[in-house]
Amino acid sequence: MSVVLHQEPLAPRTSFRLGGPARILIEADRDDEIESILREQGTAPLFVLGGGSNLLVADRGYDGLVLAIRSRGVSLRRDGDAVLVTAAAGEPWDDLVARCVEEGLAGIECLSGIPGQVGATPIQNVGAYGQEVSDTLVAVHAYDRMQGQRVSLRPEECSFAYRDSAFKSQWPGRYVILSVVFRLRPGLPDAPRYGELIAALGDEPPTLGRLRSLVIELRRRKGMILDEGDPDTRSAGSFFTNPILEPAAWAAFQDRIAPQLHPGERIPSFDGGGGRIKLAAAWLIERAGFSRGFQRGGAAVSSRHALALVNRGGSAADVLALAREIQQGVREAFGVELTPEPVLLGF
Ligand SMILES: Cc1cc2nc3c(=O)[nH]c(=O)nc-3n(C[C@H](O)[C@H](O)[C@H](O)COP(=O)(O)OP(=O)(O)OC[C@H]3O[C@@H](n4cnc5c(N)ncnc54)[C@H](O)[C@@H]3O)c2cc1C
Known part of the structure; x- marks a missing residue:
């Protein structure tokens, strides 16, 4: 049976525990119900919600229909x-x-x-x-x-x-x-x-x-298991993906960073496929000055993993502002662009 809710708070349905309400939220637990809702909706916008663990919802919420999938089996x-x-x-x-x-x-x-x-x-x-x-x-x-x-x-x-x-x-x-x-x-x-x-x-x-x-x-x-008692898990896991550089960009990056490396220090890097190199975003973030626990307003870098941004009693706007600050810091320090991993809804 599907359940229709109006002005339903989304924060409790996300691992960040942030964000405002959905204008309408329908929970559907059978494929035929999901299909009939989608048919009725045609191509009008809607947002599909799973467990909300890769999602940052804007403080003002989402002025549309959220379809929460609850089918089991x-x-x-x-x-x-x-x-x-x-x-x-x-x-x-x-x-x-x-x-x-x-x-x-x-x-x-x-x-x-x-x-x-x-x-x-x-x-x-x-x-x-x-x-x-x-x-x-x-x-x-x-x-x-x-x-x-x-x-x-x-x-x-x-x-x-x-x-x-x-x-x-x-x-x-x-x-x-x-x-x-x-x-x-x-x-x-x-x-x-x-x-x-x-x-x-x-x-x-x-x-x-x-x-x-x-x-x-x-x-x-690393605070990567959801746990109500662990404040470092009010997050969406990694907030940024590890950047993948083409060979020329990798060479430019190495030249840029060489003077900053300690003797014998190695840049954490991995095979990114097709001759490309994958960098560790966590390392870039820490090297750019955002150490674990770094806090700005009500958002912080997790105290256990530099890649996770966590909600410390703030707002979605706080998390996004911190993310932008980190992106800018890493861009200025290394010329590398960090891409957010979670889906941003209602911004
Ligand atoms: C503590 C923590 C650790 C994490 N660790 C990892 C990790 O190691 N590796 C990793 O890859 N991710 C990780 N994640 C991110 C997240 O758990 C995954 O991306 C997960 O697959 C998201 O599932 P969800 O159901 O919560 O999706 P949601 O957050 O609800 O939605 C995410 C996206 O998927 C879409 N979506 C959801 N369900 C459907 C559907 N049925 N049909 C179409 N679209 C759909 C949504 O519209 C949205 O675009 C972590 C998150 C947290 C909080």
């Missing part, structure tokens, strides 16, 4: 030597990861502890600790608002990239995701690829359960 089907896991868009992502780990299915265990719902994971190709949903995703079932019909998209059609997809960059607002299908492997996980996780595992053989618990432990230390 997971099904497993054998497919050769793999298992196809289909999960409804409204399933909490981490419940799905926990269930797959329990069932002995490998492929998403390093994505443990990430808040939000399954339906949002393809939007920015959710990733962490060496895995991304695009590694195992085989289909996205969605409602296409432009064609007015349900469709199934294959991963090749979704242009998945680092914290990006066609849903985010080419077709924002066009598809409402109803369910996602993952192809997982029964058995032991692959050896972890992420340095910090490899180090934490040490000589232990990786098991699904051990990787899940280690990832959660590492995330908790």
Whole structure:
């Protein structure tokens, strides 16, 4: 049954706990209801809300319709030597990861502890600790608002990239995701690829359960596990993506930063694909003078991770002002542009 609410506060529905109300909010827990709301709405603007963990809502709220997806359900089907896991868009992502780990299915265990719902994971190709949903995703079932019909998209059609997809960059607002299908492997996980996780595992053989618990432990230390009692988690996780530089920009960056490096100091940098280099945004932020705990008004840099901006009893405007200040500081210091990761609504 769908529930219609008027002037519904959005702040409690976001991990930042910030922002004003939605003029109308409809909660829908069945695909046919979601589809009929979308049909009625045609191509008029609306905002699709998942778990609100990658979202900053303006203090004045959103003067439109918010469709909150609450559909649930997971099904497993054998497919050769793999298992196809289909999960409804409204399933909490981490419940799905926990269930797959329990069932002995490998492929998403390093994505443990990430808040939000399954339906949002393809939007920015959710990733962490060496895995991304695009590694195992085989289909996205969605409602296409432009064609007015349900469709199934294959991963090749979704242009998945680092914290990006066609849903985010080419077709924002066009598809409402109803369910996602993952192809997982029964058995032991692959050896972890992420340095910090490899180090934490040490000589232990990786098991699904051990990787899940280690990832959660590492995330908790950084304030990256939602916890009402942990003020560093009133955030949207990382506020900026790690910038990816073309080879020429990387060379210019190295020249610019060389005089500032201590003897033997290495710039944290990673393979960004296609000859490009991915920089660590957290390092740039700290080097530009915004250390952990730096506070401006009611917003701050998390005291445990320089990439997360947190709400310290302020407003959405405070968070955005701090984000702009950091962007400007990093631009002036290094000539590098930081791109916000969360979706900004109503600004
Ligand atoms: C503490 C913390 C840690 C985090 N760690 C990570 C991390 O390690 N890696 C990572 O990638 N992200 C991370 N995030 C960000 C966030 O959890 C993910 O991006 C998550 O997938 C967002 O899901 P959500 O349901 O909360 O989406 P929302 O915030 O509700 O929405 C985000 C976007 O997805 C769209 N959307 C949501 N559901 C649907 C749907 N069914 N159909 C179409 N569009 C939809 C919304 O319209 C919006 O544009 C973290 C966030 C927090 C607070």
